[in-house]
Amino acid sequence: MTELLANLALGFSVAAHPYNFGFCLLGALVGTLVGVLPGIGTVATVAMLLPITFGLPPVGALIMLAGIYYGAQYGGSTTSILVNIPGEATSVVTCLDGHQMARQGRAGAALSIAAIGSFFAGCVATVLVAALGAPLTSLALLFGPAEYFALMVLGLIFAVVLAKGSVLKAIAMILLGLLLSMVGSDLETGAGRMTFDIAELSDGIGFANVAMGVFGFAEIIRNLEMSQASRDILQSKIKGLMPTRQDLIDSSGAIARGTVLGSLLGILPGGGAVVASFAAYTFEKRVSKNPERFGRGEIRGVAAPEAANNAAAQTSFIPLLTLGIPPNAVMALMVGAMTIHGIVPGPQVMTKQPELFWGMIASMWLGNLMLVIINLPLVGVWVTLLRVPYRLLYPSIIVFCCIGIYSINNSPTDVVIAASSAWSVIGWSSTTSSRRRWCWPSCSGR
Amino acid sequence: MSGEAKSSPKRGGFQFKVRGPRDFYGGLALIAVAIIAILASSELPGQHGFAFGPGTAPRMFATMLAISGALVALCGLFIDGPKIGSFAFRGPAYVLAAILLFAGMIRGIDLRMIGIPFKVPPLGLVISTFTAFVISIMGSTEMRWLESLIAALAMTAFCVGLFVYLLGLPFQLWPFY
Numbered sequence: 001m002t003e004l005l006a007n008l009a010l011g012f013s014v015a016a017h018p019y020n021f022g023f024c025l026l027g028a029l030v031g032t033l034v035g036v037l038p039g040i041g042t043v044a045t046v047a048m049l050l051p052i053t054f055g056l057p058p059v060g061a062l063i064m065l066a067g068i069y070y071g072a073q074y075g076g077s078t079t080s081i082l083v084n085i086p087g088e089a090t091s092v093v094t095c096l097d098g099h100q101m102a103r104q105g106r107a108g109a110a111l112s113i114a115a116i117g118s119f120f121a122g123c124v125a126t127v128l129v130a131a132l133g134a135p136l137t138s139l140a141l142l143f144g145p146a147e148y149f150a151l152m153v154l155g156l157i158f159a160v161v162l163a164k165g166s167v168l169k170a171i172a173m174i175l176l177g178l179l180l181s182m183v184g185s186d187l188e189t190g191a192g193r194m195t196f197d198i199a200e201l202s203d204g205i206g207f208a209n210v211a212m213g214v215f216g217f218a219e220i221i222r223n224l225e226m227s228q229a230s231r232d233i234l235q236s237k238i239k240g241l242m243p244t245r246q247d248l249i250d251s252s253g254a255i256a257r258g259t260v261l262g263s264l265l266g267i268l269p270g271g272g273a274v275v276a277s278f279a280a281y282t283f284e285k286r287v288s289k290n291p292e293r294f295g296r297g298e299i300r301g302v303a304a305p306e307a308a309n310n311a312a313a314q315t316s317f318i319p320l321l322t323l324g325i326p327p328n329a330v331m332a333l334m335v336g337a338m339t340i341h342g343i344v345p346g347p348q349v350m351t352k353q354p355e356l357f358w359g360m361i362a363s364m365w366l367g368n369l370m371l372v373i374i375n376l377p378l379v380g381v382w383v384t385l386l387r388v389p390y391r392l393l394y395p396s397i398i399v400f401c402c403i404g405i406y407s408i409n410n411s412p413t414d415v416v417i418a419a420s421s422a423w424s425v426i427g428w429s430s431t432t433s434s435r436r437r438w439c440w441p442s443c444s445g446r
Numbered sequence: 447m448s449g450e451a452k453s454s455p456k457r458g459g460f461q462f463k464v465r466g467p468r469d470f471y472g473g474l475a476l477i478a479v480a481i482i483a484i485l486a487s488s489e490l491p492g493q494h495g496f497a498f499g500p501g502t503a504p505r506m507f508a509t510m511l512a513i514s515g516a517l518v519a520l521c522g523l524f525i526d527g528p529k530i531g532s533f534a535f536r537g538p539a540y541v542l543a544a545i546l547l548f549a550g551m552i553r554g555i556d557l558r559m560i561g562i563p564f565k566v567p568p569l570g571l572v573i574s575t576f577t578a579f580v581i582s583i584m585g586s587t588e589m590r591w592l593e594s595l596i597a598a599l600a601m602t603a604f605c606v607g608l609f610v611y612l613l614g615l616p617f618q619l620w621p622f623y
Contacts, residue, residue, distance in 0.1 A: 054613075172511060176511055186490075221537065399579050402545055407609065
């Protein structure tokens with residue numbers, strides 16, 4: 001216990017350093033921005049900013065990238081509630097009740113409950129990361145290749161189980177991901193696998209490139225048809241940001257349940273914030289005494305998923321920091337960010353770089369505190385941003401993505417890979433109703 | 447949506463109907479990918495004894511992918527599913543063109559190696575960014591020229607400032623040094 005407190009003290013001293021504090025704030029701001037703006041997701045943003053972090057100190061860079069992930073969970077709810085368009089995939093269900101509440105003139109209450117729920121979940125999840133960090137790390141240090149292989153298999157199985165829709169298609173997507181990870185030189189013999197004699201492919205297809213294509217370009221292309229007309233931003237002034245006593249009593253149970261559910265799903269591979277928010281909403285509806293109120297402005301329907309997605313966003317760092325295994329796409333990019341800085345994700349991080357490990361945990365708590373302030377009193381600023389026409393926004397994102405991918409390796413081929421993976425996803429999803437789920441098992445040595 | 451006749455199977459006719467076109471063609475696409483992968487890795491040495499060769503895993507995964515693709519296609523054949531939605535090509539085509547142009551222009555590209563007598567010199571970050579922005583914005587139906595050009599200039603300036611001056615990445619800015 002004293003050790004934990006000492007570690008946390010170290011963490012806070014790192015996180016409170018003005019430099020890291022600034023990066024945390026920057027991450028929270030960028031996260032809120034991409035959360036609020038529909039049409040650009042967390043994965044694309046983190047992928048886009050990967051090259052930028054190259055020149056930063058590692059602790060600051062990772063604190064910023066983490067801030068983007070959980071910051072987006074806060075920002076996403078704002079757009080869901082006020083515009084009825086999910087700003088982020090994780091706040092799709094928040095639209096259902098959140099926008100109804102806004103229609104009934106209770107936008108302020110919905111926004112504040114979403115933020116309070118997220119903050120509570122964030123605090124609990126931070127404690128969970130800190131508490132589970134040490135024991136899981138000591139366990140992970142005992143792991144050998146066999147145990148890691150078993151974990152990977154478990155991860156793939158979870159990816160199938162947690163996928164929405166057809167199990168068969170989920171399996172097919174995992175196989176496709178495995179097949180794509182085969183491209184490149186064989187680890188043992190050096191023979192080029194499926195490289196078509198293209199030199200640039202001999203290193204394999206980078207995860208960042210495909211992620212950018214799938215989550216960046218493809219999303220934008222799909223959103224192109226979304227015109228400004230479909231956005232009916234609530235014009236009336238948001239009033240009453242403080243929730244009433246009754247609101248707090250009503251939603252406290254939902255927040256607690258959402259936090260527990262989100263924390264669990266965040267740790268599981270294949271889970272993450274999207275699954276958590278859906279699961280929390282469904283669960284809340286099931287345990288509710290009057291489920292017919294859901295979809296008609298029930299405050300619990302806002303509180304539970306918002307708490308869950310933030311909890312999941314933060315607990316998904318647990319497998320990354322202790323076992324070195326990314327449970328979802330954003331965490332896979334975090335692996336990339338760590339590798340850029342020469343940090344090997346896994347149990348060694350905590351023993352070799354305690355200031356990174358505990359600094360990140362402490363920064364999560366600070367970041368959550370900042371986000372409440374960024375999101376509640378400043379909500380008007382973000383709503384103004386929603387008025388930026390999409391026709392100017394999307395070319396900027398495209399250009400930014402292009403430069404970002406190019407700069408990772410100074411390689412135009414990477415840009416082409418991203419573009420082609422975006423196209424194959426679009427082609428596939430316009431023919432198939434399955435949700436895409438790319439698995440990128442980094443362990444697949446063979 | 448347009449008619450009931452389409453969604454209900456024809457009675458009496460001998461014609462066979464794909465019930466879930468989306469899944470059917472999606473499955474076929476997976477099979478195609480698997481076949482390409484099998485062909486591409488066919489020359490790699492495979493398994494000898496218990497040891498994996500470099501070709502074993504790709505062929506194994508490709509075969510499994512082909513099987514699951516076939517199952518998806520079969521499901522599409524017999525189970526009612528969504529139709530293939532209409533797909534607007536205009537916007538995506540411009541976006542794709544913009545991305546590819548960026549890739550081709552920033553460091554230049556020599557198309558003579560694939561038989562097209564055309565060579566683009568390295569044009570640098572400024573021109574590539576500006577072109578990519580303008581091309582991709584042309585995909586929008588709500589495009590206005592003046593606004594777009596101003597936005598393109600602003601974005602180019604922002605990117606140059608951020609990537610080259612603030613982050614110090616070694617980019618070539620102009621076609622000449």
